[in-house]
Structures are given as C-alpha cells and as structure tokens.
Amino acid sequence: xxxxxxxxxxxxxxxxxxxxxxxxxxxxxxxxxxxxxxxxxxxxxxxxxxxxxxxxxxxxxxxxxxxxxxxxxxxxxxxxxxxxxxxxxxxxxxxxxxxxxxxxxxxxxxxxxxxxxxxxxxxxxxxxxxxxxxxxxxxxxxxxxxxxxxxxxxxxxxxxxxxxxxxxxxxxxxxxxxxxxxxxxxxxxxxxxxxxxxxxxxxxxxxxxxxxxxxxxxxxxxxxxxxxxxxxxxxxxxxxxxxxxxxxxxxxxxxxxxxxxxxxxxxxxxxxxxxxxxxxxxxxxxxxxxxxxxxxxxxxxxxxxxxxxxxxxxxxxxxxxxxxxxxxxxxxxxxxxxxxxxxxxxxxxxxxxxxxxxxxxxxxxxxxxxxxxxxxxxxxxxxxxxxxxxxxxxxxxxxxxxxxxxxxxxxxxxxxxxxxxxxxxxxxxxxxxxxxxxxxxxxxxxxxxxxxxxxxxxxxxxxxxxxxxxxxxxxxxxxxxxxxxxxxxxxxxxxxxxxxxxxxxxxx
Amino acid sequence: xxxxxxxxxxxxxxxxxxxxxxxxxxxxxxxxxxxxxxxxxxxxxxxxxxxxxxxxxxxxxxxxxxxxxxxxxxxxxxxxxxxxxxxxxxxxxxxxxxxxxxxxxxxxxxxxxxxxxxxxxxxxxxxxxxxxxxxxxxxxxxxxxxxxxxxxxxxxxxxxxxxxxxxxxxxxxxxxxxxxxxxxxxxxxxxxxxxxxxxxxxxxxxxxxxxxxxxxxxxxxxxxxxxxxxxxxxxxxxxxxxxxxxxxxxxxxxxxxxxxxxxxxxxxxxxxxxxxxxxxxxxxxxxxxxxxxxxxxxxxxxxxxxxxxxxxxxxxxxxxxxxxxxxxxxxxxxxxxxxxxxxxxxxxxxxxxxxxx
Ligand SMILES: Nc1ncnc2c1ncn2[C@@H]1O[C@H](COP(=O)(O)OP(=O)(O)OP(=O)(O)O)[C@@H](O)[C@H]1O
Ligand SMILES: [Mg+2]
Numbered sequence: 001x002x003x004x005x006x007x008x009x010x011x012x013x014x015x016x017x018x019x020x021x022x023x024x025x026x027x028x029x030x031x032x033x034x035x036x037x038x039x040x041x042x043x044x045x046x047x048x049x050x051x052x053x054x055x056x057x058x059x060x061x062x063x064x065x066x067x068x069x070x071x072x073x074x075x076x077x078x079x080x081x082x083x084x085x086x087x088x089x090x091x092x093x094x095x096x097x098x099x100x101x102x103x104x105x106x107x108x109x110x111x112x113x114x115x116x117x118x119x120x121x122x123x124x125x126x127x128x129x130x131x132x133x134x135x136x137x138x139x140x141x142x143x144x145x146x147x148x149x150x151x152x153x154x155x156x157x158x159x160x161x162x163x164x165x166x167x168x169x170x171x172x173x174x175x176x177x178x179x180x181x182x183x184x185x186x187x188x189x190x191x192x193x194x195x196x197x198x199x200x201x202x203x204x205x206x207x208x209x210x211x212x213x214x215x216x217x218x219x220x221x222x223x224x225x226x227x228x229x230x231x232x233x234x235x236x237x238x239x240x241x242x243x244x245x246x247x248x249x250x251x252x253x254x255x256x257x258x259x260x261x262x263x264x265x266x267x268x269x270x271x272x273x274x275x276x277x278x279x280x281x282x283x284x285x286x287x288x289x290x291x292x293x294x295x296x297x298x299x300x301x302x303x304x305x306x307x308x309x310x311x312x313x314x315x316x317x318x319x320x321x322x323x324x325x326x327x328x329x330x331x332x333x334x335x336x337x338x339x340x341x342x343x344x345x346x347x348x349x350x351x352x353x354x355x356x357x358x359x360x361x362x363x364x365x366x367x368x369x370x371x372x373x374x375x376x377x378x379x380x381x382x383x384x385x386x387x388x389x390x391x392x393x394x395x396x397x398x399x400x401x402x403x404x405x406x407x408x409x410x411x412x413x414x415x416x417x418x419x420x421x422x423x424x425x426x427x428x429x430x431x432x433x434x435x436x437x438x439x440x441x442x443x444x445x446x447x448x449x450x451x452x453x454x455x456x457x458x459x460x461x462x463x464x465x466x467x468x469x470x471x472x473x474x475x476x477x478x479x480x481x482x483x484x485x486x487x488x489x490x491x492x493x494x495x496x497x498x499x500x501x502x503x504x505x506x507x508x
Numbered sequence: 509x510x511x512x513x514x515x516x517x518x519x520x521x522x523x524x525x526x527x528x529x530x531x532x533x534x535x536x537x538x539x540x541x542x543x544x545x546x547x548x549x550x551x552x553x554x555x556x557x558x559x560x561x562x563x564x565x566x567x568x569x570x571x572x573x574x575x576x577x578x579x580x581x582x583x584x585x586x587x588x589x590x591x592x593x594x595x596x597x598x599x600x601x602x603x604x605x606x607x608x609x610x611x612x613x614x615x616x617x618x619x620x621x622x623x624x625x626x627x628x629x630x631x632x633x634x635x636x637x638x639x640x641x642x643x644x645x646x647x648x649x650x651x652x653x654x655x656x657x658x659x660x661x662x663x664x665x666x667x668x669x670x671x672x673x674x675x676x677x678x679x680x681x682x683x684x685x686x687x688x689x690x691x692x693x694x695x696x697x698x699x700x701x702x703x704x705x706x707x708x709x710x711x712x713x714x715x716x717x718x719x720x721x722x723x724x725x726x727x728x729x730x731x732x733x734x735x736x737x738x739x740x741x742x743x744x745x746x747x748x749x750x751x752x753x754x755x756x757x758x759x760x761x762x763x764x765x766x767x768x769x770x771x772x773x774x775x776x777x778x779x780x781x782x783x784x785x786x787x788x789x790x791x792x793x794x795x796x797x798x799x800x801x802x803x804x805x806x807x808x809x810x811x812x813x814x815x816x817x818x819x820x821x822x823x824x825x826x827x828x829x830x831x832x833x834x835x836x837x838x839x840x841x842x843x844x845x846x847x848x849x850x851x852x853x854x855x856x857x858x859x860x861x862x863x864x865x
Binding site for chain 2: 308309310329330331333334335340342347348349350351352353357361362364365367368369370371372373375415
C-alpha cells in the first residue's frame with residue numbers, strides 16, 4: 001500500500017523561537033495522500049505552532065517546506081494564509097475564528113458567498129449549501145442563526161464546515177473534538193474517514209488518546225518542541241504513547257476515590273429553564289462528586305450555568321446549606337462559595353493580564369472595591385498552581401495570551417481550585433488538557449472533596465465520570481432520565497439513558 | 509490500595525520552574541511598550557534644546573509643566589475610562605461646567621430657591637466643583653450601563669449638554685467678568701490662582717498636582733481591587749462577568765473618577781487663566797484621548813498605563829510649546845500635531861506587531 005502513496009507535505013528541520021521559549025526545535029513532519037497523521041504532545045509542546053507555520057499564520061525561523069501538487073513536491077518558501085489556502089491547505093484552529101455577529105451560513109462562506117447572475121448574494125443558495133455542509137457533519141444547526149448564539153460544540157462544527165467548504169487537500173484539525181460529545185465525535189470521525197478515502201491528507205491534533213486507534217494511521221509525538229518519534233498507530237499502545245508524551249511512566253490516571261459524604265450541601269428543587277431544563281431536582285452532599293452526563297443540548301451546561309448565577313431566569317428553588325438562595329448574578333453564587341468553570345473558556349481569561357491576576361480573578365468581587373490587593377500572596381498562589389498543573393512556560397508577568405491553548409485552560413481551572421469554594425461546578429474541566437495534567441486535575445478534585453467541597457462534575461467524557469463520580473445523573477432533553485451510583489453503570493448505560501429513543505415511556 | 513498521590517508529584521518536574529531572574533525578557537518587553545512615546549519625547553526634547561535657546565530655560569520648563577498639567581489630569585481620567593473599554597468625550601465639557609459653577613459661586617451671590625448663596629470660600633468652591641464632576645460622571649455611567657447606550661454616543665450627548673448648562677450658568681460671560689467683579693468680593697480666591705499659576709520652591713503647583721494624580725492613579729490601578737476590575741472589564745467583559753465582577757458598578761465608578769479629575773483639571777485651568785468660562789478647554793477631550801493612545805493604551809480596553817499617559821501628555825505639551833518657540837504659525841501647528849499623533853501610533857503598532865507587546 002505504501003509504495004503507491006504520494007507525499008502531500010514534507011516539513012524539514014522547522015525551527016521557531018518565541019521570547020523565552022524554544023517552541024519548535026528542528027522538527028520534521030510529513031503527510032501522505034489519504035492518511036490521517038495524529039500529532040500528539042503535552043500542552044505547550046509546539047503542536048499548534050507547527051500547524052500555524054504550515055498555514056502561514058506565523059513565520060518560521062528556519063526550515064524548509066514542500067507541498068505536493070500535480071507535478072510532485074514543490075518547495076514553498078513564503079507561506080501566507082492566502083497562499084496556503086490556494087495550495088489546498090484547510091485549517092481548523094484551536095481557538096475558534098468565527099465572526100460572532102454573522103450568521104452560520106455567512107461564516108461558512110466567508111469571503112465567497114454564492115452569487116446570482118446579477119452579482120447579488122444568492123441567499124437561498126447560501127443557506128441551502130450551508131445546510132448541506134452541516135448535514136454532512138450530521139448536525140442540524142440553523143444556517144441563519146447568529147454564531148454567537150451557538151454552543152461551543154456547534155461553533156466547532158460550524159468552523160469545520162467552513163474549512164470543508166474550501167475542499168482542502170490537506171486538512172488540519174487542531175483539537176476539533178475538545179468540545180464535542182461522543183455522538184458528534186463519532187459522526188466527525190466518519191466524515192474524516194470518508195475524506196481520507198477520497199485521498200485527502202489529514203493532520204489531527206487531540207489530547208484524547210482513546211481516539212487515536214480509532215482514526216489514526218501514523219502518530220508523531222512532540223515534547224518540548226522536539227520530535228520524539230513518528231510511528232504507525234498499529235505499533236503503539238496507550239501506555240507507550242503516554243510515556244512518549246510526558247517523558248516518564250504514568251501509571252494512575254485517576255486517584256483513589258474516597259467515599260466521604262457529609263451534610264447536604266446543595267439541594268435543587270424543580271429547577272426549570274424555559275425550553276432547556278424541566279423540573280430537575282437533586283441533592284449534592286459535602287465531599288461528594290456528582291457527575292452529570294448528557295448529549296449535546298440536553299441541558300447539562302445550562303444546569304451548571306444556573307447554579308452559578310448565569311441563568312437568572314430559572315424557576316424552582318436552590319438551597320445551599322439548607323438556605324434558600326436566589327442566583328441572579330455570578331457574584332451571588334461566588335459569595336455563597338460556589339465556583340464555576342464555564343464551558344466556554346474564552347469567557348474565562350483576561351488575555352492581556354498575566355497568570356496571577358487571572359488565577360485570583362474570582363476573588364475580586366469578595367469585599368470592597370477599595371481594598372488593597374495582596375500581590376505577594378497572589379504570586380504565591382500562582383506559583384503553586386503553575387507547578388502543580390505544569391503551566392508552561394512559568395513566566396508570571398507575561399500576558400496569558402501567549403500561553404498555549406491547554407495552558408490557558410489550566411489557568412482558568414486554577415482560579416476555582418484555589419478559591420475557598422464550598423461547591424465547585426466544573427463543566428468539562430479536562431478539555432484541551434494533556435494526559436499528565438489531567439491526572440493532576442483529578443487528584444486536585446479528590447483533594448477538594450476530602451476537604452468537604454462538593455463538586456458538580458459535568459463532562460462529555462464518560463470514562464472520567466465513571467472513574468470520578470460518586471453518583472452520575474443523566475440528563476435527557478432537560479430532564480433527569482437516570483441516576484447511577486458509583487460502580488453501577490457502564491458507558492452503554494449512560495448512553496442509553498441519554499439518548500432519546502425510548503425504552504420505558506420517557507416520551508414527552 | 510491506599511490513597512495514591514499522583515505519580516506526577518513524586519518525580520521532579522521535567523523542567524523545574526526555572527529560577528526566574530529578576531530581569532527576564534518580559535520586563536524588557538514591557539518597557540518597550542512605552543518606548544514609542546518615550547522615544548518621541550526624547551527626540552523632541554533633544555531637537556528643541558538645539559533649535560531654540562529658550563527651550564531649556566527654567567521659566568519655559570515651568571511653563572510647559574503648567575500647560576501640560578491640565579491635559580495630564582484629564583488624560584489620567586481618560587486612561588481609566590479607556591482601560592475599562594469605554595471612552596469619555598465629555599471630560600473637557602465637565603471641566604468647563606464644574607469650573608464655571610464653582611467660579612460663579614466663588615465670585616458672586618446667587619439665589620437658589622430663594623436662598624442667597626455665596627460668595628463661597630475656596631474650599632467650598634473646590635468641593636462644589638468636585639461634586640459637579642462626580643455628578644456628570646455618575647450621569648454618564650448610568651446612561652451607559654443602565655440605558656445601554658454606547659459610551660461614545662452617551663458622552664457625546666453629555667458633552668453638548670454640559671457646555672449648554674455651563675453657558676446658562678455663566679450667561680455666556682467669563683467669570684469673573686466686568687459685571688461680577690464689581691459686586692461683593694468679585695475676584696477668584698487667591699488659592700485658586702496659586703493652584704493654577706503659583707509655585708512652591710520654584711516648581712509649578714499645577715505640575716505637582718498632575719504628578720500627584722498620576723501617582724495616586726497608578727497605585728489605584730496596581731494595588732486595589734477596583735483597579736484590577738477595570739483591567740478585567742476592559743480586557744474581557746465575559747470573563748469579568750463570570751468571575752462575579754460587578755461590571756456596571758465598575759464602569760460607573762470609572763466615569764465618576766473621570767468626572768472628578770475633569771473638575772480638578774477645570775479648577776487648575778481656571779486658576780491659570782484667572783477666569784472661568786463655559787467653553788474653556790475646548791478640544792482638550794481629544795488631546796486627552798491622544799495622550800492616552802500615544803502612551804500605549806489600547807482603545808479597545810484592557811491595556812495601557814498611566815505612566816505611558818504621562819509621557820503622551822508631555823509629548824503633546826512639549827510639541828505645542830516648541831512650535832510656539834519656533835514661531836510656527838498656529839495653522840501649521842495643528843497640522844504638525846496631528847501628524848505627530850498619527851506617526852507615534854503607527855510606530856507603536858508596528859513595534860507591537862514586530863516584537864509582540
Ligand atoms: N505568540 C507567542 N509568543 C510567545 N510564546 C508563544 C507564542 N505562541 C506560542 N508560544 C509558546 O510556544 C509554545 C508552544 O505553543 P503551542 O501553542 O504550539 O502549544 P501546543 O502544543 O499547541 O499546546 P496545547 O496542547 O496547549 O494547545 C508554548 O510554550 C507557548 O507558550
Ligand atoms: Mg495548541
């Protein structure tokens with residue numbers, strides 16, 4: 001099979017330095033026609049940088065790039081985003097790059113809207129084609145909807161649809177599945193395989209190791225900007241990969257879970273949100289981790305938001321420590337000792353502030369605006385979490401804007417881990433975080449629960465829920481459709497309870 | 509199985525958080541952010557000291573300090589607003605209104621609701637001016653946050669309104685005018701004149717006030733929760749909201765601070781000119797924005813510093829002074845000032861793209 005395959009891309013000795021960081025250290029990379037090449041590495045290893053060099057978004061310090069065309073490989077020196085698009089390179093960036101105030105369809109055809117004979121925009125055609133593109137991905141998103149109204153998962157899919165619209169020969173997907181649940185992911189994989197069979201070369205970046213045997217052909221591991229290895233996927237197993245990624249053995253992903261359970265901490269009665277949640281009731285105890293699972297749009301994110309004062313129009317009653325509270329603003333929640341890690345991480349960081357103020361941002365609203373900040377303590381806290389979560393590079397006075405995607409996520413996460421919360425609402429806390437740091441996140445969660453903190457753990461990763469949660473609530477169309485105790489459920493159970501086609505009269 | 513500490517903790521980290529030197533590349537880089545304006549200032553000072561024998565004389569330096577003081581104080585308030593992601597076009601009008609109101613009350617007797625008031629002493633006049641400034645700021649803040657009107661439009665509206673009210677208050681005459689000066693006490697209090705035109709140990713009081721404003725403002729931005737909230741609100745509103753920061757309150761406070769500083773600037777200007785009038789300081793709103801932007805602030809918020817703003821105000825002040833010394837015609841002065849603003853900002857943008865800011 002290999003003898004006939006043509007090279008689509010060759011990158012040789014690519015080198016790139018940022019102030020204080022050697023992001024890429026003479027990296028080689030190549031890609032064949034009809035191949036899915038997985039790029040793997042810790043947060044900050046240089047994956048996105050390598051891909052941005054390929055797309056022309058940033059320039060390399062040295063190194064050569066060849067791109068395959070009809071006449072075989074041609075060396076290209078000056079890459080610009082326009083040039084690479086013309087060369088057939090399609091790129092889905094890690095940070096979404098949609099225009100929030102335009103419609104889904106306009107975003108998909110950005111710059112090249114279908115025209116009528118008279119040169120006017122052909123809206124019927126635009127919406128129709130956008131709809132088809134999205135159908136290819138197996139999602140029904142209204143092409144007329146404004147992008148800023150979409151969930152992160154929907155935005156991610158829209159972004160993919162946009163890149164596919166240009167029919168790339170080389171497709172780069174930088175953590176496309178980080179916000180997707182299993183169902184959407186499965187559909188995306190089917191699409192990716194179809195593209196591969198048509199000869200498209202695909203570079204795929206993800207921190208979810210379980211995905212690699214599902215779709216990868218070859219895998220390249222980067223660490224600290226160096227290429228560690230390139231291997232066929234069939235020759236590696238997960239442990240080996242982890243070892244290559246983090247550079248040492250990593251035995252336990254999940255900490256041993258304690259089963260302490262104290263007083264009732266949070267009691268939710270008949271929580272409803274128009275069109276999203278219906279009569280959700282449950283209790284969460286001190287020291288307990290309650291998992292919440294649901295398919296895209298089942299209401300799990302809104303449940304998390306409501307508990308943090310971000311959905312002021314809820315009805316129903318919420319008690320914290322047996323006290324009825326009204327959550328109209330995030331500060332209502334924070335003053336009650338509730339912390340939220342939001343799903344959309346762009347809502348989390350102030351990009352131009354450095355790490356320490358970003359970590360302590362959640363404590364700003366406690367107390368008078370005129371009080372003096374304790375900058376020294378702030379730096380101490382930052383140092384602790386920089387070390388524990390391996391935030392790299394550990395430069396405390398540089399804007400977080402320059403951190404890699406995963407390291408930014410860690411900063412947001414640290415904000416709530418460090419504050420004195422009683423109740424922590426984590427919406428997908430491990431999204432975009434590498435395997436090593438994931439293990440640390442779980443350890444931190446366990447430590448918090450030992451201290452009596454209650455954790456509501458929303459995740460689309462069933463494996464994580466099954467390993468970490470004392471109980472799992474499954475949401476379906478805004479209602480709790482099942483509840484499982486620890487050890488009771490399997491992934492199949494969760495999926496069955498979450499999907500609608502009905503077993504025992506759960507119809508609306 | 510005992511509770512297992514994460515295996516990660518047992519081993520030394522791959523790359524230990526390198527011993528952070530005091531002076532890392534980042535410190536250099538942050539200095540470079542202010543460099544555009546600083547460079548312009550140094551070039552300007554260098555050139556003018558060579559071109560005009562009068563430039564580096566103590567008298568002229570004091571003169572520059574006095575002239576720059578008003579712009580600096582206004583620009584300090586403007587910097588707070590711009591950092592929070594807004595813009596305040598009403599600063600100069602607020603200065604004019606508060607100074608007019610205070611000046612009228614300090615120099616004449618007025619009947620308010622049948623009660624005779626004034627002439628009030630300096631201290632009371634000062635407090636009244638500050639209250640007017642705070643009130644205008646509060647109004648701006650409320651219109652913007654509760655009325656959900658864009659900052660630009662809201663403050664454009666108050667700009668015109670406040671100039672109108674100031675005209676009503678003064679009757680369109682300077683204060684004190686030949687009419688009021690004959691009545692009662694009639695003249696502005698000497699403390700006010702001292703504030704605008706006097707000096708201590710040869711240093712202009714106005715300059716000291718401006719410097720004080722910069723220092724206090726810098727401390728507020730760096731050390732208080734309010735200052736931090738301003739950066740958060742201007743840097744990423746959503747993040748600020750999710751983190752529980754009261755965005756409306758922060759914005760209102762920022763506009764009130766800007767109003768307060770505008771009132772102070774108005775009083776300093778009145779002291780310097782020995783008179784207040786409703787239209788005083790026209791054009792200063794744009795200068796205060798220019799000073800802030802030359803100083804490296806981002807007009808979309810979240811980035812900038814009062815140190816930069818001080819340098820920016822000095823660039824504008826020194827330039828105006830120098831052009832006067834060189835006898836450049838008033839028409840050309842405007843052209844040159846405009847071009848310098850554009851030039852500095854272009855250089856700044858280029859430098860940021862090139863070296864990352
Ligand atoms: N513009 C920049 N200025 C300075 N440093 C940068 C810049 N962009 C990236 N870096 C640094 O380069 C390194 C590589 O970043 P990159 O984004 O490629 O990581 P990554 O492998 O994609 O990580 P992640 O899994 O977190 O997305 C990081 O240490 C990052 O801090
Ligand atoms: Mg990345």
